[in-house]
Amino acid sequence: MPEMTMAQALNDALDLALADERVVVIGEDVGTTGGVFRVTDGLAARHGSDRVIDTPVAESGIVGAAFGMAVAGLRPVAEIQFLGFAYPAFDQIVSHVGRIRNRSNHRFSAPMVIRIPYGGGIGAAEHHSESNEAIFVHTPGVKVVVPATPRDAKGLLLAAIDDPDPVVFLEPIRVYRALKQDVPEGRYTVPIGVAAVVREGTDVTIVSYGAVLRDARRAAELLGAEGVSAEVIDLRTLSPLDADTVLDSARKTGRVVVAVEGHRTLSVASEVAALVQERALYSLLAPVERVTGFDTVVPLKRTEHHYIPSPDRIAAAARQTLEA
């Protein structure tokens, strides 16, 4: 098994997907340049500029055109350069992509993937570190997938392309090149809608996804050194959310911490906390803790480390649940 970064694993997935003539990749700079994060590197050369399409700078146009392509029978994979630039396309996503199946009573559907690099931690310019995944989770008719590791990234992206419904596929920028992992060769899929228990434990459950998952694992190690056994769950899909995996763990440990990078109010952490109190309240030994970004514009480089949940903040929240 070759070792790959997440960017390489995603590239590998797209390369395999493009073997299907229906798949096209479309976005700004995805062709010749290979995308600002090089996720589409070399694909245009291998598959042709008709299949890996460089477009003018127009996010609504990219998503709207991909929508038309999907309805007509292709399997477009649209790329938006950063989540902070997806807002011009949000109208297309919420008003059309997520609704066509309902509006047409199943006669038409839009099986497409919208890939969007997201999240902070690399000291980027304004608009380049957004973590607004909750707005897509709140959008009916689209699925929202966030890989945390290279191996999952490849399998989840291939599953998203196969999916009969539209998928917003959020790629944590901080993870693109941060680690390498053995990634199986050839096609395989990781199912959408299924969370993973990535570390088993008995005292407290830490639920996370995307880039923060690594911080959650580090927090679990910190806690382990203190004799606390933390279970770590990677949600992998934010919509539809795999409540069962979270609830099983909550019932086992009795304590839950949810760590996300998004703004605190009405975040994915809010939803997980609500589900746990609704369906596992009597197993709880302490209130559910949320570790999140703040309800502010994501700060720039010099203060962004205060915004993004750190292993320390996550571990502190876990201790809080143990003291309750």
Place this chain on the structure above:
Amino acid sequence: MDVIRYLAEDGSLLADPPVGTDRARDLFAAMIVARTYDRKASALQRQGRLATYAQFEGQEAAQIGSAAALRADDWMVGTYRDAAAMWHQGYGWEQLFLGRMGDERGGSPPEGVNVLPPSITVGAHMIHAVGLSWAERLMGSDRIALTYFGDGATSEGDFHEAMNFAAVFSTPTVFLCQNNGWAISMSRADQTRSETIAVKAVAYGMPGVLVDGNDALAMLAVTTEAVERARSGGGPTLIEALTYRVGPHTTADDAGRYRADDEVDAWRTRDPIDRLRAYLQQTGEWSEAWESDLEVDASAEIEAAVAAAEDLAAFEPDGHLGRAFAEPTRPLADQRRFVPGDDHA
């Protein structure tokens, strides 16, 4: 830019007719059916049997004339006001009524009819036509897409993204603006400082055409040319059809607040059905008996569609939970227990 016109307002020919009288009679018959639907829908709305309805009276030639230029398997992407065109392309009256009755089954035309359900948001759907026709070309088919929109919609950003994409990628897309003078209360003159909508095509690098939208023969001729250009690899065209909605914006609108009666009266004298009838009379192809037969048949067709739509049993209370995705997701399945009157819990 000259306005392309084949029929003078009195129905006399200004140029060699682009089609024979048989086609002209077909267009006339279709326009009669469309007007019958439109008036029936307005009446049903007043009786509370339809939700808000957007009339198209006055725009029958713009819609039927252009739709008649399409092949049966071409794509059409229209708005809430384009029922006549959609029907001509195979979207049933029953479905159109159902949509206005608040039933999502109105959104699904029969298999093989490549017409998207009407877009209520203005502008966004034009780029869908670009994607649809682009996909067809990539898949090696020669289907094209035609999209309808109003003059107001050309102010939306998506109009510009759609026009630009279509020209840059030379997609087989026909953009058909029905400039009916108004966008709710906003006049065409206040909508844009462009002298015409058609001239906007120049900026994107595609042909722009100005046509008399109340002249069914002219509509068929210019749309046919644009469709053939698209189908043969010549890229997109923007057509501006000069027409008028004689009714209000919708049944919820009071056009008297912003529009003078004499403007409406002037346009009534340019009625597209009257004009085509005058032409057919002059060519000896019209008779009173024929038109009254058409009206009887049209009434029967529309009444049958109303009855079929009203007789369709409503969805189960939780019916809407199953339409968001191909298979209901687990969270949606869990939410069934909250649906009132539902016994699936």
